[in-house]
Amino acid sequence: MTLVFRFPLVAGTVLAMLAVAALLASGLRDAAQGVATIYALSIALYRAGAMVKGLFRGRWGIDLLAVTAICATAAVGEYIASLVIVLMLTGGEALEDFAHGRASKELRALLERTPRHAHREVEGGGVEDIGVDAVVPGDLLLVKPAETVPVDGRLLSDVGTFDESALTGESLPAERLTGEMLLSGSVNGANAIRMVATASASNSQYSQIIALVREAAESRAPTVRLADRYAVPFTLVAFVLAGVAWWLSQDPVRFVQVLVVATPCPLLIAAPVAFLAGTSRAAKAGIIVKNAGTLEQLSRVKTAVFDKTGTLTQGRPVLTGIHVAAGCGLAPDKLLQLVASAEQYSSHVFAASVMSSARERGLSLLPATDASEHATHGVSADVGSATVVVGKPAFVESHTTGFERTPLEGGQLAVYAGVGGEFAGTLIMSDPLRPNAVETLAELARLGVRHTMLLTGDAVSTAQHIGKAAGVDDVVAECLPADKVAAVKALPLRPVMMVGDGVNDAPVLAAADVGIAMGAKGTTAASESADVVIMLDDISRAALAVDIGQYTMKIARTSIWTGILLSLGLMVVAMAGVIPAVAGALLQEFVDLATILNALRALGSRSKAAGRVKAPRPERTVSAPDPSVSSARARPQVRSDGRGPSWE
Known part of the structure; x- marks a missing residue:
């Protein structure tokens, strides 16, 4: 609600200044002073209410100087200066709103792209439009060109191209094939696609991001509270300097001249703008900072x-070598083909990697029968006329003759295989460093x-x-x-x-x-x-997050101290009586502007050297098709974690 009144106050202040100018031009000086004084004191009363609310929020002294300066200028007859101070306050708040909006642009972009509708296929043909909250897992959905994917799901169409920049920060379009995951919030390309929902809207990726963004936007950092605490000594110093100037000059106008340059708007605005800018820059890079x-x-x-x-x-094991057992009589590619054909019935993390390696070599998967998976041990299947067993050494050894262990180097894993009851060889896998x-x-x-x-x-x-x-x-x-x-x-x-x-x-x-x-x-x-979620599968974003944090803190502190030092310098000069009240109020407005512009520097990078770690070229990860989507024989890819089963 506060935002609703800020810009009308600016407009009202401008109108009041025009009215005062018109009265002065007509020679009605007393009327001009009366209009200016009444309007300024009304704003001071309004600000006094805000000051009381600020005290309850721990913001000590921020509005006290402003209210005192308005009242003091009105009391000594400096009514033009009082209007300038009012314009400075209301205009400064409007400028803060602009800076807030600029800094949170990337965060608001995420919120504005929240999916609201979905096109659900109905029995007998046709499509009905429903609210995204009505989508349930298993619904068949149509996503039209340039529309946002409403919920997480799997692609049913042969291929689709999606803009995932709002989710990952990656500007290049992502190509997805049948059975691959689609993330809510990504934007469909030029062709309509069909998909099956795998999650409701509340449990989808985009809703989780929105929750994080809202948490980030509503948080208040320790440094911002520290900036509030600066207001207490700053206010005391301002009153002391103004009082000393009055005592030395025996002129109450000197007290006013010091106070008008002491309004601590830079102290109030600098840190929040810098942190919003830093959070926005992180979001643009695919890094969601929760608070x-x-x-x-x-x-x-x-x-x-x-x-x-x-x-x-x-996190994706790759095939690095094939060791064929002596006397087996199989070529390496034939062994890989047989193993991959049996693996298409396995849900193990290595299965998708083995099948992918076979496809990369142009090997087709052979049909198999009587397939069974022995949990955490391996899989067996009849491929053609031979029984193929794949898995851990103990499992393969118990089903074959002539078994031999393969020596491994650091970082290597072995997938053992037997064909027709004889040990056939080993596939060497590794999970390479990024x-x-x-x-x-x-x-x-x-x-x-x-x-x-x-x-x-x-x-x-x-x-x-x-x-x-x-x-x-x-x-x-x-x-x-x-x-x-x-x-x-x-x-x-x-x-x-x-x-x-x-x-x-x-x-x-x-x-x-x-x-x-x-x-x-x-x-x-x-x-x-x-506390931080990296949306792009890129470890260098961890270093970038630290870099953004350091740069944001540097900008926040610099902005705070810039405002403090400039205000203190102006106060010292004003003590000598060389800065008229009106000029002092205008100078303070420039201090506000300089502080906000400096805080907005947190939107950029600290130097050309920042972000020097190169992200790897994005790769398309092909998952095995979902059985409910395209093939009754395939199994979806399963991710491995630090305690996942090993076939070594």
Whole structure:
């Protein structure tokens, strides 16, 4: 409601000044003074009410100087100065609204794109328009060209192109194939597509983002409260200097001249605008900062802790080699084809990677019968005339003869296979380090992070291999979620930033001083327990978040002190009586403008060197088709977390 009255007050002040000018031009000086005094004192009374409300919110002294200055100028006959002070206050608030809107542009863009309607297919053909809240999982939906995807779901059409920039910050359009996930909030391309809903609107990705954005917009950072506390000594100093000037000059006008340049609008405006600008810049980069206080924590991070799978590594095992058993008589590609054909019935995380590797080599998957999966152990299926078994060494050894273990290097995993009751060979898999992981850690070191750690539930050899490759200081492996929490709490250099993405990361993300979830492809549990959610699957955004936090804090402090020092300088000069009250009020308006413009610098990057870590070129991840969508034989891809099953 306050916003409704701010601009009318500016308009009213301008009209009052025009009326005063007209009266002065007509020679009616007393009438002009009366109009100006009555209007100014009315605004002072209104501001006094706001001052009382501010006191209850902990904002001490912000309005006291302004109300005193208006009353004092009116009392000594400086009615023109009183109108200028009123214009400064009302105009400054309007300028703050503009700055607030500019700084929160990216946040509001997310809110404005909230899906509201959906087109649901009905039995017998046809489409009905329904509210997005009426969509339930399993509904078949039509998304027309340039429309927003209403809820999370899977694509039924052969192919679709989507603008996911509002979700991930990635400007390039994303191509999706049949069975792949579609995120609510993404914008469909030039062709209509069909999809099946997998979540309701309230449980979809976009609604979760909106909740985070609203939380961010409503938060108030410690530094903003600190700026409020500056008002107490600032107000005392202003009154002391004004009183001294009055006492030395024995002229009450001198008291007024000091007060009109002491109105602490820069102190009130600077920090909130800077934090909104920093939060907006982060959102534009695909980084949702849940509250402004997190930006201050990010700026002071001294220890960075990382999960392994899906965080430092890509989280998608890739085939690095095929070892065919001696005397097997199969070519490597034939072995891969047989294994992939059996794996199409498995829900294991490696299954999709094996099938993808086969397709990349141009190998078609063969039909199979009598397939069965032995949970956490492996899968068996009749492919052609042979029975193929795939899985852990003990499982394959129990179903074959001539079994041999394959020696592995650090970071490697083995998928063992048998064909026709004989051991056939091994597929060597690895979860590679992200291409920009090393650069990200180097950038964090440049930003002042003094200690890095890898926490994972994986085996020691694999964890140490990844940790060494990434340049991590300490590696702690074979951790349960409780072990991760204990390790983070024991770290001496604080604040501690934890970056993870799995369900098992949720407790440690909440325990860290700053929890960062790779939310674009991570889990809801991790995202909800984190302070920051990275929407783009790019670890370099963790370093960018720290950079944004540091730059935002720098701008906020600079803006606060710029306003304070300029006001103090003007007060000292005004004590000598060389700044008339009207001129002083106008000078203070320029101080407000300079402070706000400086705070808006947080919308940009600190230098050309900022953001020097290059993001990897976006890749399209092809998931196995959903069985309910396109194939009765395939299984959807399953993500791995730090404690996921190993086939090694």
